[in-house]
Amino acid sequence: MFGIAEGESCDECLSCKKIEKRTHPDFFFIEPVKSTPTAREATIKIEPIRELQRKLAFHPYEGKVKVAVIDDAELMNPQAANSFLKTLEEPPSATVLILVSSHPFKLLPTLISRCQAIQFQPLTPENIKKILKENMSEEAMEENDLNFRTLRSRGSVKKAMTEDMADIANIRQEIVNLLETVSFDRMDIVFSHAKSWARQSDQWEMIFNEMMELVRDLACFRSGCSESEIRNRDIANKLKPLASKRSLKSWLEIFNTIHTTQLALCGNANAQLFFENMLIDFCEAA
Numbered sequence: 001m002f003g004i005a006e007g008e009s010c011d012e013c014l015s016c017k018k019i020e021k022r023t024h025p026d027f028f029f030i031e032p033v034k035s036t037p038t039a040r041e042a043t044i045k046i047e048p049i050r051e052l053q054r055k056l057a058f059h060p061y062e063g064k065v066k067v068a069v070i071d072d073a074e075l076m077n078p079q080a081a082n083s084f085l086k087t088l089e090e091p092p093s094a095t096v097l098i099l100v101s102s103h104p105f106k107l108l109p110t111l112i113s114r115c116q117a118i119q120f121q122p123l124t125p126e127n128i129k130k131i132l133k134e135n136m137s138e139e140a141m142e143e144n145d146l147n148f149r150t151l152r153s154r155g156s157v158k159k160a161m162t163e164d165m166a167d168i169a170n171i172r173q174e175i176v177n178l179l180e181t182v183s184f185d186r187m188d189i190v191f192s193h194a195k196s197w198a199r200q201s202d203q204w205e206m207i208f209n210e211m212m213e214l215v216r217d218l219a220c221f222r223s224g225c226s227e228s229e230i231r232n233r234d235i236a237n238k239l240k241p242l243a244s245k246r247s248l249k250s251w252l253e254i255f256n257t258i259h260t261t262q263l264a265l266c267g268n269a270n271a272q273l274f275f276e277n278m279l280i281d282f283c284e285a286a
Helices: 014-021 046-056 078-089 125-135 143-153 157-162 165-181 184-198 201-222 233-243 248-264 271-284
Strands: 027-030 066-070 095-099
Touching: 027 046, 046 066, 046 078, 125 143, 125 157, 143 157, 143 165, 143 233, 165 184, 165 201, 165 233, 184 201, 184 271, 201 233, 201 248, 248 271
Parallel strands: 027 066, 066 095
Antiparallel strands: none
């Protein structure tokens, strides 16, 4: 089409519309899915990888090449990753393979060594807000909500559009209250939170992410950073006095124990026990 730079999509032709709807016969998209509604996290299993390999064996049907995109590629389980490695080692002709990952260090080194890395920079707040206005429903168009989503997006459209702002606000407040009150004098708080969080396996990713973001901000405040460097700037008035209650060393120790607990719960660890140990470490870091 005229006016479209080479390599860019027009978003208007039949091929672009088919790709957007994922109905193009030469475009394949794989993303993680949860095996059950109560599964801890979504994964990419070997079955969709094998199905992709079967389809890539054919010649392009409409275009000149076949394109396969694997989103959150680091969530391929070991069987899927090893199977896909064979495709990367001997890729079919006329095929473009794209692995998308925000945590490439979690990919198999053998996969990384066979890929060309392309870094994508975060979008500007102005662009994030523009995209939100164009794509969000009328109910989510309030200026405060747009500003909150834009602030939290860190330049990611997916993060800006998919987060539940009510859930985020509630869990942040819960964590701030916990950090303000947890101590050896209030072991009831330790046990009640550990018991509650252990049952919310579907919320663990959000809980850990919010805890690390908040503790990161508290450590920044404690080290003398300005408010412009704080990610949870909308509650900076609550975080600044809280930051002064512990030393920078204590906040860093708390951050490390959160990260260690998150890694432990990726396996089959006793969730309640690990949450209890994490919160007891919070008390010791006072």
